[in-house]
Amino acid sequence: MYSRLxxxxxxxxxxxLRHFIEETGARLEANHEAIECLIQAVDEAVTNIxxxxxxxxxxxIAIQMDREENAxxxxxxxxxxxxxxxxxxxxDLTESLEHRQSGGMGMHLIRHFTDKVxxxxxxxxxxxxxxxxxx
Amino acid sequence: xxxxxxQAQGKVPVTIFHIVGDIAADTSGQLETQARQAIxxxxxxxxxxxSQVPFVSSYGIRTISQIFTWLRDREGGEDxxxxxxxxxDGTFMSCCLKIVNPSKRVREALSVTGIxxxxxxxxxxxxxxxxxx
Numbered sequence: 001m002y003s004r005l006x007x008x009x010x011x012x013x014x015x016x017l018r019h020f021i022e023e024t025g026a027r028l029e030a031n032h033e034a035i036e037c038l039i040q041a042v043d044e045a046v047t048n049i050x051x052x053x054x055x056x057x058x059x060x061i062a063i064q065m066d067r068e069e070n071a072x073x074x075x076x077x078x079x080x081x082x083x084x085x086x087x088x089x090x091x092d093l094t095e096s097l098e099h100r101q102s103g104g105m106g107m108h109l110i111r112h113f114t115d116k117v118x119x120x121x122x123x124x125x126x127x128x129x130x131x132x133x134x135x
Numbered sequence: 136x137x138x139x140x141x142q143a144q145g146k147v148p149v150t151i152f153h154i155v156g157d158i159a160a161d162t163s164g165q166l167e168t169q170a171r172q173a174i175x176x177x178x179x180x181x182x183x184x185x186s187q188v189p190f191v192s193s194y195g196i197r198t199i200s201q202i203f204t205w206l207r208d209r210e211g212g213e214d215x216x217x218x219x220x221x222x223x224d225g226t227f228m229s230c231c232l233k234i235v236n237p238s239k240r241v242r243e244a245l246s247v248t249g250i251x252x253x254x255x256x257x258x259x260x261x262x263x264x265x266x267x268x
């Protein structure tokens with residue numbers, strides 16, 4: 001049984017998001033390590049939507065979390081301009097942190113802390129990013 | 136997020152930020168402001184106590200990197216090219232900013248983003264303080 005959360009695109013809502021992932025992960029009986037990894041990945045993804053997608057302007061982000069067999073699945077939907085974050089190049093760790101592409105470090109962490117990431121544009125025209133984490 | 140500041144005396148005076156809470160896009164500005172104020176007030180050696188920090192996002196990591204840059208600018212020393220060479224061959228470590236007691240997950244995030252290439256991470260407070268010179 002999935003859980004849903006809807007937040008406005010404001011970094012002040014990130015604690016609510018992190019708490020939602022933690023509580024839902026526990027309710028879905030996932031191990032603590034997997035939950036921590038998803039908190040990291042989802043926070044990064046939603047922060048990118050707020051700052052780079054909506055560019056700090058108004059908007060909404062819908063989060064849905066579920067468990068299928070041995071994986072937690074989180075999908076994020078937003079109405080910001082279409083952008084596929086899975087196409088962001090991998091970070092160059094020798095580059096100084098302030099010179100790395102903004103959002104690139106976040107995607108680097110998302111890739112590390114999840115087992116699979118997928119992007120699509122929904123029939124309604126929303127961005128949808130889905131993250132999988134084995135439990 | 137809350138930050139409590141203490142001072143310790145090792146070989147040199149060390150300012151310690153005891154941070155409680157997540158360091159993410161919603162809170163990293165607070166850390167940045169407090170660090171800048173400390174540096175402008177004379178702090179030259181800063182130790183970040185992350186023992187009570189469950190989570191650090193890329194925004195927190197970027198803030199930590201900014202603090203490193205501010206302290207490095209005050210200290211002088213090698214130029215950017217020498218720094219990059221030192222990072223590539225593993226010989227450079229920051230003299231002025233260090234981290235103590237990161238959790239396993241926070242240490243992993245710092246490692247994945249390469250920040251452990253130039254910031255020492257300690258598991259013992261006394262040894263961390265003594266490592267500044």
